[in-house]
Amino acid sequence: MTLLDVKGLSVRFSGLTALDDVSFTLEEGNVRAVIGPNGAGKSTLFNAISGYVTPTSGTVFLKGQELTQLTPHEIAEQGVRRTFQNGGLFPALTVLENVMTGLHAQTEGSFLDILLGRSAALKSEAENIHRARELLKLMSMDHMADTRAGDLSGGQQRIVEIVRTVASDPPVLLLDEPAVGLSPVARAQMMEIIHRLAGEKGVGILLIEHAVELVMAAADRILVMAAGARIAEGTPEEIREDRAVLEAYLGHA
Amino acid sequence: MSQTKMPSARQRRLRSWLFWAVPAVLLLLPLATNPYTQFIANGILISVLVTLGFTLVIGNLGQLAFANTAFFGIGAYASAILAAKLGVPWLLTIPLAGAFGALGGFLASSAALRGIRSYYLAIITLAFGELMRWAYLHAKPVTGGTDGMPMPRETLLGTSLSDDTLKFYIFLAVTVLLVKATLNLMRSRFGRAVMAVRENEVATASLAIPTARVILVTFMWSGFVVGCAGALFARHVGHVFPESFGMLHLIASFAMVLVGGLGSVLGAVLGAVLLTALPEYLRAFPGMEELFFGLIVAGVLVAMPMGLASLLRRVSPIFVERFYREAP
Numbered sequence: 001m002t003l004l005d006v007k008g009l010s011v012r013f014s015g016l017t018a019l020d021d022v023s024f025t026l027e028e029g030n031v032r033a034v035i036g037p038n039g040a041g042k043s044t045l046f047n048a049i050s051g052y053v054t055p056t057s058g059t060v061f062l063k064g065q066e067l068t069q070l071t072p073h074e075i076a077e078q079g080v081r082r083t084f085q086n087g088g089l090f091p092a093l094t095v096l097e098n099v100m101t102g103l104h105a106q107t108e109g110s111f112l113d114i115l116l117g118r119s120a121a122l123k124s125e126a127e128n129i130h131r132a133r134e135l136l137k138l139m140s141m142d143h144m145a146d147t148r149a150g151d152l153s154g155g156q157q158r159i160v161e162i163v164r165t166v167a168s169d170p171p172v173l174l175l176d177e178p179a180v181g182l183s184p185v186a187r188a189q190m191m192e193i194i195h196r197l198a199g200e201k202g203v204g205i206l207l208i209e210h211a212v213e214l215v216m217a218a219a220d221r222i223l224v225m226a227a228g229a230r231i232a233e234g235t236p237e238e239i240r241e242d243r244a245v246l247e248a249y250l251g252h253a
Numbered sequence: 254m255s256q257t258k259m260p261s262a263r264q265r266r267l268r269s270w271l272f273w274a275v276p277a278v279l280l281l282l283p284l285a286t287n288p289y290t291q292f293i294a295n296g297i298l299i300s301v302l303v304t305l306g307f308t309l310v311i312g313n314l315g316q317l318a319f320a321n322t323a324f325f326g327i328g329a330y331a332s333a334i335l336a337a338k339l340g341v342p343w344l345l346t347i348p349l350a351g352a353f354g355a356l357g358g359f360l361a362s363s364a365a366l367r368g369i370r371s372y373y374l375a376i377i378t379l380a381f382g383e384l385m386r387w388a389y390l391h392a393k394p395v396t397g398g399t400d401g402m403p404m405p406r407e408t409l410l411g412t413s414l415s416d417d418t419l420k421f422y423i424f425l426a427v428t429v430l431l432v433k434a435t436l437n438l439m440r441s442r443f444g445r446a447v448m449a450v451r452e453n454e455v456a457t458a459s460l461a462i463p464t465a466r467v468i469l470v471t472f473m474w475s476g477f478v479v480g481c482a483g484a485l486f487a488r489h490v491g492h493v494f495p496e497s498f499g500m501l502h503l504i505a506s507f508a509m510v511l512v513g514g515l516g517s518v519l520g521a522v523l524g525a526v527l528l529t530a531l532p533e534y535l536r537a538f539p540g541m542e543e544l545f546f547g548l549i550v551a552g553v554l555v556a557m558p559m560g561l562a563s564l565l566r567r568v569s570p571i572f573v574e575r576f577y578r579e580a581p
Contacts, residue, residue, distance in 0.1 A: 050459065076461035088456030090449050097576050100442070101449050105461040107442040111470065114441040115434045125441060126580055146259050164460070 001028045001063075003172050003204040004049070004080070009058035011044050011228075018044040020229040021058070026172065029202040031194060033215040036225035037248060042208045043085065044228070046174050049206075050082045051075040062172065077105050081165045082174035085208075089157050089164075091150025095141065098149050098160055099132040102167035135163050139193070155186030162193060166203070173197065174206045179214050187214060194218050216240070224248065260570040265579065268571050272436075276429045283418045291417040293533050295489055298424040300525035302431055302482035304509040305518065306354075306475040312516025313439065314471045315451030317371050320361040320378040321506055323385045324354040324476040326498030328483020330389060333402035333493045338395075343407055343414060347427060347484040354480015355473040357385075362472035366465055382503065389495040401494035404487055414488060424485050431478050436518055438474065440578040447471050448516075448576060512553050514560025517574055523561040 004026035011019035019041045026032050034042050047053040049060050051072040060067045067075050076082075081102075090098055107128050109121025136142040139159055144152065149160060158178055166173060175194070179187045191214060197203040209215050215222065215236070222239045224232040226248040232239060239245055260268065282294060307321040328350035335341040335349055364377050389396045396402060407414040414420065438444055446467045449457040458464050487493050505528065513524025531549060535542040557564055565572040 052455070052458075072455075072458040073461050073463045076459050081461075082459050084456055084459070088453055088459065090452035090456070092452055093445065093448060093576065097445055097448075100577055101445050101457070101460050101462065104442050104446060109441070111443065114443055115437055117433075117437045121441060122578065125578055128442075129577055129579055168461070 002026070003028055003063060004206070005061040005064075006049065007059050007061075009045070009048055009060065010056045011041075011048050011053055012056045017228050019048060019055070020227070022223075022225070022228075022230050023058075024223055024230070024233065026204040026206055028171070028204055029198050030220045031198050031205045031207055031218050033207045033209055033219035033222045034225060035209070035215060035222060036231075039227070040225040041228035042225060043176065045225070046082060046176055046206075046208065049075075050080060050174060076170075079170045080172045080174065081168070081170040083158075083161050083165050083176055083178060085176040085180070087154075087157055087161065089149045089152075089161050091148065093149055094146050095136065095149055095152070095160050096129070096132055096145040099135060099164045099167055100128055102164035103128045103131065106168050132167065135167055139163055155182050155189070158182065158186070158190065159193070166197060166201075169201070170203070172204045172206070176208050177210065178207070179209060179211045187211065190214070191218055258570040258573070259575065260573060262579075264569070264571045271571075272433070276425060279425055280422075283421055288417060291421060292489075293530065295417060295421050295424050295485075297526055297529045298421075298428045299482050299485050299489060300506075300509060300529040301428055301522050302478050302485070303506050304513065304521040304525040305432060305435055306477075306479035306482070307506050308510045308513070308516055308518075308521045309435070309439075309447075309471055309475045309478075311510065312514075312520075313444070313447045313451065314468065315516075316365055316468070316472075317375040318361055318365065318378045318472070319375055319503060319507075320357065320381050321475070321479055322498050322500075322503040323361070323378075323382040324357045324479035325483045325486065325502065326382075326385050326389065326495075327357045327476075328354045328480030329487045329493045329498070330396060330402065330483070331480070332484035332487040333404055334395060336407070336487070337402055337405050340405075343404070343484070343488055344409070344423070346487075347481050350484035350487075351477040351481040354476035354478070354483060356476070357381075357480065358472035358474070358476025359469065361476070362469045365468055365472070379503075382498070382500075386495050386498055389498070396495075399495065401492050402487075403492045415491065420485075420488060424489075427481060427485060431481060432518065432522070435474070435478065439518060439574070440576060443467070443470070445576045508550050512550055512560055514557075514562035517560065517562040519565065519572060519574060520560045520562035523565075527561070 002025050007023050009022045036042055048055045051070055062078055108124035113121040136145055179190050198205050224245050231244045232242045303325055310316055310318050331350040331353040332346040335346045336343050361378055365374055390398055412419045446462045450464050450467050454464055509524035509528045514520030535545050
């Protein structure tokens with residue numbers, strides 16, 4: 001099933017075309033990598049899909065429902081969730097509290113229920129504590145639940161951020177360089193997590209990544225961008241042989 | 254690695270018991286006070302609410318907004334005007350003053366929501382406070398101008414509302430209720446969202462949290478709490494003057510927030526108690542009061558940059574404020 005359908009997405013900032021007519025689809029359980037040199041428009045693509053940048057033209061649909069004009073929190077609530085290149089954890093909150101923020105929209109109880117400490121709010125809160133702990137256990141991070149997130153290693157922070165992002169079971173996940181700065185061991189663990197999310201839970205994953213071996217191993221399809229536009233699209237094998245890609249990365253032979 | 258020691262189930266039960274034990278013991282306080290110390294105790298309860306509302310915005314939400322004294326003045330004047338001009342019973346003016354304070358919070362948040370942040374938000378909210386003071390001075394037909402607004406005489410259950418013991422019980426009830434409600438708020442998904450906005454607003458929105466609404470509601474709740482405190486203050490002093498709501502009040506409240514510990518409900522209580530009571534003790538040193546006051550504030554902050562609450566947290570995990578609530 002097609003989860004994400006991006007059609008002719010363009011972003012122009014006063015004369016500069018950051019994203020130029022990009023189209024692609026993302027299927028259930030698939031991993032699609034977005035690669036390209038610096039300034040290719042990968043991050044702008046992510047920001048446009050997740051609502052942080054308003055597209056100049058083009059549309060984004062999630063399971064047939066249009067997301068294009070929604071705000072970031074509305075898009076997240078619809079089920080497209082993302083991580084951030086430079087880390088989006090809340091350093092002063094504990095690991096458990098961080099994961100629980102990912103369950104915000106899943107927690108019941110109105111403002112008044114919370115204020116008065118009514119049982120509806122308390123019960124839902126208790127369920128989410130339990131759920132957050134279970135999710136941390138799946139990643140063998142449960143012993144870290146009460147640690148300040150800011151005190152974790154870089155690799156652990158990336159993992160907690162992913163746990164937080166998938167806590168609400170979103171159908172689509174946008175990962176912005178999840179392996180940057182990670183040790184080889186942590187990278188392998190990240191690969192494993194991406195495989196599990198796509199393979200076992202059927203999450204559609206859009207992945208920006210510079211680590212070529214990770215992209216080749218994890219992606220079902222690759223979108224190659226340069227100067228805001230799509231220059232190639234295909235399976236990892238096809239991309240490896242593509243002349244336009246070689247030129248974009250290495251210059252003309 | 255700083256693994257925070259969290260309270261055990263037994264300690265959490267003890268803590269919820271302690272929360273109600275403190276006001277229960279305080280019910281006996283009027284037996285141990287004289288008229289002077291009773292008046293001070295009443296003032297402390299008001300300071301607790303003022304500090305609590307302030308710490309929510311600058312500590313938990315992390316916004317450099319200094320409209321707190323404006324909320325306080327708005328609450329006090331709302332209570333005085335409603336009681337004196339419209340004959341509303343004072344007890345009823347407390348929630349109404351809170352509503353006006355919340356309106357002040359709404360106005361202050363509109364600056365933050367338009368992207369005015371950090372130093373710029375600080376200046377614009379300071380200006381808001383001074384503007385309100387100007388309004389109290391110049392809207393003479395409504396506010397009494399420099400003469401201020403006297404509170405009308407009133408009785409409750411046959412006792413005059415100028416009786417400090419009666420006021421103490423009312424102030425205590427209002428304070429305990431608002432502290433409890435604020436604790437409920439902070440130890441919920443809402444409280445976590447407030448801190449998340451402080452830590453990383455962009456990432457917060459990516460978690461389906463409506464950040465603008467979180468900012469708006471935090472400011473409004475802060476305004477409500479401080480506005481209610483204003484109504485208590487109007488009855489406490491019996492006569493509302495513009496000078497009560499100037500920079501001096503703002504700086505004193507800010508010191509209470511910092512001495513107690515930014516973003517801590519317990520800290521708000523500790524800071525307010527210490528810094529409201531302290532000047533009374535320092536009266537024994539005429540001419541040196543301000544000096545000693547300043548030295549003590551500076552001393553606490555140098556020794557404990559995270560405030561008095563951090564000291565208690567080190568003593569026992571029972572004082573660790575978490576932003577979620579497990580079953581007792």
